[in-house]
Amino acid sequence: MSASRPPPKQRSWSWRSQAFRGVVYQVLALAVLFGALAYLLNNTFANMRLRGIQSGFSFILQPAGFAIGETMIPFDSSESYLKAYLVGLGNTLRVAIVGIVLATLLGTVVGVGRLSRNLLVRSLCSAYVEITRNVPLLLQLFIWYFVLTELLPPIEEALQAGSVFFSKNGLQYPLPLWERGHWGTLTGMAAGLGVAVYWSRVAHRRQESTGRMPPVWLPGLALTVLGAVIGWLAGGAPSGLDIPEKTEINVVGGGSVTPEYLTVLLGLTVYTAGYIAEVVRAGILSVPFGQHEAAASLGLSRRQELRLVLLPQALRVIIPPVTSQYLNLTKNSSLAVAVGYPDLVSISSTALNQTGRAIECIAMVMACYLTLSLLTSALMNLYNARSRLKDR
Amino acid sequence: MASSDTFVPVASRPPPRSEMGALAWVRRGFFDGPGNTALTLLTVVLLALTVPPLLNWSVIYAVPGADNDACREMYGIGACWGVVAEKGRLILFGRYPFDEQWRPLLASAMVVVVLVVSCLRSFWRPALALAWLAVFAAFYVLMRGGYLGLTPVETARWGGLPLTLLLSSVSLVIAFPLAVLLALGRQSHLPAIRTLCVLFVEVVRGVPLISVLFMASFILPLFMPQGNTIDVLVRVLIGMTLFSAAYLAEVIRGGLQAVPKGQIEAAQSLGLSYWQTQRMIVLPQALRLVVPAIVNTFIGAFKDTSLVTIVSLYDLTGAVQLALGDADWRKFFLEGQLFVAGVYFVACFAMSRYSQWLEQHLNTGTRRQ
Secondary structure, three states: OOOOOOOOOOOOOOOOOHHHHHHHHHHHHHHHHHHHHHHHHHHHHHHHHHHOOOOOHHHHHOEOOOOOOOOOOOOOOOOEHHHHHHHHHHHHHHHHHHHHHHHHHHHHHHHHHOOOOOHHHHHHHHHHHHHHHOOOHHHHHHHHHHHHHHHOOOHHHOEEEOOEEEEOOEEEEOEEOOOOOHHHHHHHHHHHHHHHHHHHHHHHHHHHHHOOOOOOHHHHHHHHHHHHHHHHHHOOOOOOEEOOEEOOOOEEOOEEEOHHHHHHHHHHHHHHHHHHHHHHHHHHHHOOHHHHHHHHHOOOOHHHHHHHHHHHHHHHHHHHHHHHHHHHHHHHHHHHHHHOOOOHHHHHHHHHHHHOOHHHHHHHHHHHHHHHHHHHHHHHHHHHHHHOOOOO | OHHHHOOOOOOOOOOOHHHOHHHHHHHHHHOOOHHHHHHHHHHHHHHHHHHHHHHHHHHHOOEOOOOHHHHHHOOOOOOEOHHHHHHHHHHHHOOOOHHHOHHHHHHHHHHHHHHHHHOOHHHOOOHHHHHHHHHHHHHHHHHHOOOOOOOOOOHHHOEEHHHHHHHHHHHHHHHHHHHHHHHHHHOOOOHHHHHHHHHHHHHHHHOOHHHHHHHHHHOHHHHOOOOOOOOHHHHHHHHHHHHHHHHHHHHHHHHHHHOOHHHHHHHHHOOOOHHHHHHHHHHHHHHHHHHHHHHHHHHHHHHHHHHHHHHOOEEHHHHHHHHOOOOOOHHHHHHHHHHHHHHHHHHHHHHHHHHHHHHHHHOOOOOOO
């Protein structure tokens, strides 16, 4: 009786075995790669010895010796390169985060506008998308920079709207002075937000049991504002404002942003909004028309339909590509170096010129951007796992 | 009686008068409901505020000739388009010697012709790759000179449109085979090869092009054996090629994943080897699917070329900065930049329309009716 024996394992040292060939190919590939790397590194070390270039990360604790035009945290030229890099990273994030918020708003408006019934609105939005997407970002930045630094009036004749001044020197605006009473405002706002979140849970539970959804967003907003106002009053209603004042040759005081920051912000926002608009449009179009008909035949109102049927399905299509646009915006903020905004790349290239340690400086920039994008993709994967269609 | 048995259709009545004609169309499109009316009015106000001043500046009060004094007089009121006539050759060809500028013109024309030919489907065959290589060789000989009695011109003086065309097309044509290998490697069953490909693609896609260009211009020279130098143009080309290879690899991977697994199994059961399967079964189907996306990648590369300005190569964007540097004309920066923006727009817009057209026409064979 020939009992069915398990098939013989295909492990042989023969060229005919696929597994063996696989191992050979991989070993070969790794050998070639490491050989090339060793050759290049050998050359690099030889070159560095020859030119007297120092290596290592020891420089990052030495004093930087250069000042930075605009910083979020105070920076002094006697502080270390590490601190300078942090300031640069802060500047990158400052322009990227504000840009992401503005580009999302503008992009959504334009994307929805491209689907409008109104021919005028539709063609205006299409023109916007085509123009912003078909001209290189760097050129757009140069154009914005020229407009903001050459065409605007000089600071003595700054454009004025209330206490907001706009000139070649940037934008100056009133800023609330920080007083202790503002802690009350913040606490009140947080408390209001907490109550609002609790209310949305209650509302969802009520919808589960009765099928009726009480309003959530408007009461939530009202609760948050109310909390903030109560906290502000409880804190003694601090009302000190740092208002920019116009003197004969200057505008002093208040909060301000430089034309470089405005250029980068405006350029990134306008450029990325064009891409986001296309993503939003594609997302909305991806929801089949039957879904709208089904919602209507269930008797949902237009708003319920939008909130319960269309948006959840469109967002599933929209969010992954929009995230990659956010990443693009963050990476594109590196073009700030071309108009002199002190972002991460700009700080790093100054450090590179001063210390001559090219490999280290560039590696630090790459590491920062890589960390940002890996973090974002990790968050994205979490979101995708949650919002995936639930198969049974 | 008999006549009432047969159904005689009644001609449909025309729609009511109020629903026909231009007026009804205007009402339907622009003024149905308060929301739409408000939107229309808002847009009209916006256009009325912006269009007339722009039109005044760019057309009505514009100075067409290259007359510096007239331009200065009208500064801020009318555009000085003469700057384009005055500096046009500097913008288009950078610092290339003035008397030799027929060479970059001819070289750019060659690249454009091959580019257009590549867009026609009847030319999609392996010989096209050879044509590209031949054009690159001719481009180099023509621009570099030193042969055939042409005066030599070092690469540092190349600039403007030919540089933009060269950088974007070389970085894509050379990147293409690399990208195919990377995409196949990413799908491979061999863990070491897969890891290497994933690492390369993800790292390059995670960092900005600028840092890759900095790396190319500062670190590549250190890689060379002692006594050898590497031309800045070649360095930038290497950087841009590696960068676009990573993006292209992801595009091609999308196509590879769309090929049904049954195709590969069928190929294996026919006894085809791995490379035969890829070459004859998988890649033809996968690449066909992603041609429009490849065109979009090319548009991206074309626009990204402008970044080489930052590592001091003067492509179209850099050349306009260079051209308008002199004191007489630097006030009219905007006109020069708008001209270059127009060149980019025409090129990119045409390519994106081509990509959309291609998307529709390539699908006709497989799409269900």
